[in-house]
Amino acid sequence: MGKSSKDKRDAYYRLAKEQGWRARSAFKLLQLDEEFDLFSGVTRVVDLCAAPGSWSQVLSRVLIKNETFGRTAWQNQEALFRQQMLGVAGQTGAEKTEETKETPAAPRSSGDVKIVAIDLQPISPLPGIVTLRADITHPATVPLLLKALDPEYDAATASQNASNPVDLVLSDGAPDVTGLHDLDMYVQSQLLFAALNLALCVLKPGGKFVAKIFRGRNVDLLFAQLKLFFTRVVVAKPRSSRASSVEAFIVCLDFRPPAEFHASLERPLGVGDMAGLAPEGAAVALDEKVAVKAEDNIVEVALEDLRPSDTTTTGSRWIAPFVACGDLSAFDSDASYKLPDDYISLDPVQPPTAPPYKRALEMRKAAGGAYGKTTV
Numbered sequence: 588m589g590k591s592s593k594d595k596r597d598a599y600y601r602l603a604k605e606q607g608w609r610a611r612s613a614f615k616l617l618q619l620d621e622e623f624d625l626f627s628g629v630t631r632v633v634d635l636c637a638a639p640g641s642w643s644q645v646l647s648r649v650l651i652k653n654e655t656f657g658r659t660a661w662q663n664q665e666a667l668f669r670q671q672m673l674g675v676a677g678q679t680g681a682e683k684t685e686e687t688k689e690t691p692a693a694p695r696s697s698g699d700v701k702i703v704a705i706d707l708q709p710i711s712p713l714p715g716i717v718t719l720r721a722d723i724t725h726p727a728t729v730p731l732l733l734k735a736l737d738p739e740y741d742a743a744t745a746s747q748n749a750s751n752p753v754d755l756v757l758s759d760g761a762p763d764v765t766g767l768h769d770l771d772m773y774v775q776s777q778l779l780f781a782a783l784n785l786a787l788c789v790l791k792p793g794g795k796f797v798a799k800i801f802r803g804r805n806v807d808l809l810f811a812q813l814k815l816f817f818t819r820v821v822v823a824k825p826r827s828s829r830a831s832s833v834e835a836f837i838v839c840l841d842f843r844p845p846a847e848f849h850a851s852l853e854r855p856l857g858v859g860d861m862a863g864l865a866p867e868g869a870a871v872a873l874d875e876k877v878a879v880k881a882e883d884n885i886v887e888v889a890l891e892d893l894r895p896s897d898t899t900t901t902g903s904r905w906i907a908p909f910v911a912c913g914d915l916s917a918f919d920s921d922a923s924y925k926l927p928d929d930y931i932s933l934d935p936v937q938p939p940t941a942p943p944y945k946r947a948l949e950m951r952k953a954a955g956g957a958y959g960k961t962t963v
């Protein structure tokens with residue numbers, strides 16, 4: 588598929604190039620933020636699986652450069668415009684009504700902002716972002732991350748928990764898809780658990796965790812597990828994520844781990860590892876409530892006993908709410924849009940620095956050229 592054909596068929600791919608984002612994924616994070624106000628009160632963030640870096644770009648522009656996007660940008664613009672109009676009309680301070688006192692949202696102080704981005708692939712530098720090249724599934728990555736968050740951190744003496752914990756952990760991790768559905772789902776779930784285990788080590792109480800998921804069979808189990816640690820767990824589908832894709836994002840708000848829980852990467856959390864995490868006074872011991880059907884690996888958890896105030900519990904299963912987010916006027920990521928005849932297709936903002944196909948490109952170049960023109 589040519590560049591301009593992709594521009595027609597993928598509005599967010601085109602917009603990303605026009606607006607300077609390294610990947611179309613930036614819009615997913617912006618639309619998630621619009622729905623859940625993810626960046627409010629946030630100064631310390633970890634961006635897992637971050638290459639080529641469009642989510643980190645969003646973090647850098649919102650938290651460090653104090654830029655606003657989407658609805659907030661529009662509201663600020665409106666407020667400014669109203670103020671300017673009233674200034675022109677010559678209103679005095681005493682005459683100002685409540686409405687006219689409206690001011691654009693105050694910029695955050697960017698001085699304390701700390702953002703760490705991690706990926707297997709190199710990430711080109713971004714203002715204010717510490718980038719690490721590491722595997723999030725490897726235990727050695729945690730001390731690296733803790734050191735990046737806090738230069739005083741000493742792995743020999745310190746625990747695996749952050750001394751200056753973070754407010755928000757993001758993970759947009761996706762494996763190289765093989766096309767073998769079950770294998771892809773499995774690898775994706777391993778990435779998700781790795782991200783969750785890292786998040787449990789670094790999040791502060793009240794913190795937020797947002798991660799990409801592939802919606803598949805038994806994904807309810809994962810949601811139920813997350814509900815043990817967070818007061819609110821929602822499955823969100825931004826408008827910029829194709830409806831035809833199994834991708835969605837799990838948004839976990841208000842980190843409240845059970846009192847008995849101690850994050851440890853030597854004993855990371857995985858499927859069925861929840862025994863002993865029920866809050867004190869739970870009517871029934873958690874291990875009695877976890878029924879594992881070994882033959883098809885289904886685990887059912889009765890969460891009404893864990894969080895008695897939860898109203899979304901039905902029967903013995905907890906159903907995570909599903910929210911579609913992004914403005915209704917936003918582009919439909921599954922639609923094709925006609926472009927003007929004189930439209931000039933732009934190059935991507937950040938071509939991959941070390942793509943898996945790099946070697947193939949080098950070999951093709953060495954052999955003399957593009958497909959079909961190779962000279963032997």
Ligand SMILES: C[S@@+](CC[C@H](N)C(=O)[O-])C[C@H]1O[C@@H](n2cnc3c(N)ncnc32)[C@H](O)[C@@H]1O
Pocket residue numbers: 609610612613635636637638639640641642643705706707708721722723724759760761762763778
């Ligand atoms: C969809 S991309 C992320 C896009 C990114 N959020 C952005 O906005 O530019 C998925 C990334 O997951 C990374 N990844 C996959 N497995 C990983 C692992 N085990 N550790 C670290 N990164 C991983 C890949 O290298 C890839 O860059």
